[in-house]
Amino acid sequence: MSAASRRPAGDARAEEAVRDELSAAGDLAEGTKENYRGWAARFAAWCELNGLVAFPADDETAQLFLHAHYPRWRYSYAKAFPAALRAEHRRQSLSVPVLEGCTEYLRRLSRDAATAPEQEKVAALRVQEADTIGRALATLQPQDPRVIRVRAVVVVSALLGLPLLDLPARAFDAPDLLWAERLPAAAMPVSDSEVRLSPPGGEAVIVDAQRHPVEYAVLRAALAQAADPAHPLAGPPGESRRLTSQAAARAGLLQQGAGLLAALSPSDLHFLLANVDEHYQRRVRDWAYVLAGVFTACRHDELSRFMLDRVDETAHGYGVWVDRVKNHPEGHDYEVQHVEDPLTCTHPLCPACALRTHRHVVRRAHGRTTGPVFATRYGGQWRVMTRQNGRRVVKGLWERAGLPGEARVATRALRAGGITSASEGGWEVWQIAEELSFHQDVNVCEVYVRRLDPFSHEFFLPV
Ligand SMILES: [Zn+2]
Known part of the structure; x- marks a missing residue:
């Protein structure tokens, strides 16, 4: 009951x-x-x-x-x-x-027991569950050994000025041309503090773990997993070039043309590296969707009405104006705030940081500054993410993180999670209804408070 x-x-x-x-x-x-x-x-x-x-x-x-x-x-x-x-x-x-x-x-x-039992309530995706999902995402990616290898090829090519994209495919069989895949292990010794890249006949380049953490991590991962210990970055002919071209297209970097890698700024290079993983953009979107949903206790209907040109930076994060939604016929300003000091925040569960990354991807890769924040591409267009899609996102992340498989998971899990987290954080139900979930009826709001976890004190929803 x-x-x-x-x-x-x-x-x-x-x-x-x-x-x-x-x-x-x-x-x-x-x-x-x-x-x-x-x-x-x-x-x-x-x-x-x-x-x-x-x-x-x-x-x-x-x-x-x-x-x-x-x-x-x-x-x-x-x-x-x-x-x-x-x-x-x-x-x-x-x-x-x-x-x-x-x-x-x-x-x-x-009170009648003969009527069909009520459907089981949607599970609450609280801050704890978001944390589990975030950790799973961080440890699971990237799983694809091709992604790990090609990222290293891109880094080495960029740092040593070796050809990669600006070379016709047939040239890859030319024995006199050097590219990253041909570098022997001896030319890339790795230690805890640096990787020393020494191209034959060229000057060595030091990749310092402190000063270039991304490049260092990319190289270290690839050298650790190398299939061919003599030539750690070797792969099937043409694969690096093909995957890099696709990544550059996804990242919106193709228009820069030949000589691409050497001309890339460090931030462009990092964006290209991220996009070698074809699932990167979707993961960024999904994560922003989940965190924005939990921390604002939003419905999918509300999240789907977040528009790019209605997102404004505020002192605390972002304000998102939505014209007309349930309970707010005159429109409502949703606040997506940083978990820590906005100037230095890098909190892994921060909805504002996640939204910032997602906005960056959308602007850089799609060239989009209008339309839905959370979009799906089909029929050649970016369209509002549907509820089914949102459900797939939430359920997919839930399952990937190994959360209870029998739970009923849907987009409402975000709203239920946000409200339950606020309650676990010590908010009174009336306060949640008034300041977070905007329920007109406190009783309805109370139904969303799923359960109290006595060990949940370390998780909180910042006011
Ligand atoms: Zn933040």
Whole structure:
């Protein structure tokens, strides 16, 4: 039995009263209005089929309608029906019916064990689960040995000025040309503090672990996994060039043309290296989506309305203006804030840092400055990420991180997670409803607080 149906009837009535008030004031969210219209249409169609008068509705007809669908309609599904009927009467300028019998019927239905059990609640993806996912992402990538090797080829080619992209494919068979794949292990000794690159006949280049941590890490990883110990960077002919070209295209760097590698700035080089992994951009998007969802306790519907040209940098992170969403018909400014001091923040779970990286990718790689922040590309266009897509993202990360496989995971897990984390962090439910989740009804907000983990004190949601 769920918390919702355990609630005393008085609370359910209070919730209904709130809905009625909102409905009377014409202040319902678009989704709720649509739901109400659906109920009114179903009721009218059923009445017509049974030779009954739908409007103005009669309390007994309303009960008959509900009972005709027993036991298929459970309480949580049918509970909106009386409010929907009343709203429809207001819409048609009819006098609003008293539906006491209908309400009593629903009350009994809420205690009825014969109706289908309520669907299991969506799991909460709290800060703890985000942390598990973040760690999994960090240790799992990149798994592809080709990515590790080609990244090193790119680094060596860039640092030593060796040809890679600006060479026709057939030239790769020419024995007199030097490129990174041909460097012997002896030309790349590695220690804990540096890699010394010594091309035959050329000047040595030191890659210092402190000063060039990315390049050093790339080389170290490739040298450690080398399949051919004599020629650690050797791979199938043409593969490095092909993967690098694809990476440059994905990174939006192709327009720079021949001589690409030598001309790259350090930050462009790093961006190219990241994009050698074809899943890099998607991972950045998914991570930003998850963290933004948890830390703002957003619905997918809200996240999908984050627009690039409505994202502004603030003193604390980012402000994202969304024109019209559920509970905020006049629009709302979502705050995606840094977990630590904005000037120095590098916290692995920071939603603002994740959003910044994602914005950078979108701007650099897609050349996008307008349209949805969280987008999927299909049909040759960047489109709003659908709910199914969002669900796949959340579920995919959940499973990859080895979180409980039996849990029901959907986009709502982010909102439930944010609210539960806030509660675990010591927020009162009313405070969460008012400042984080923007629930009009505290009872609804409370349903989102999944459970309290006594060992969760080290995780928190910054106010
Ligand atoms: Zn940050």
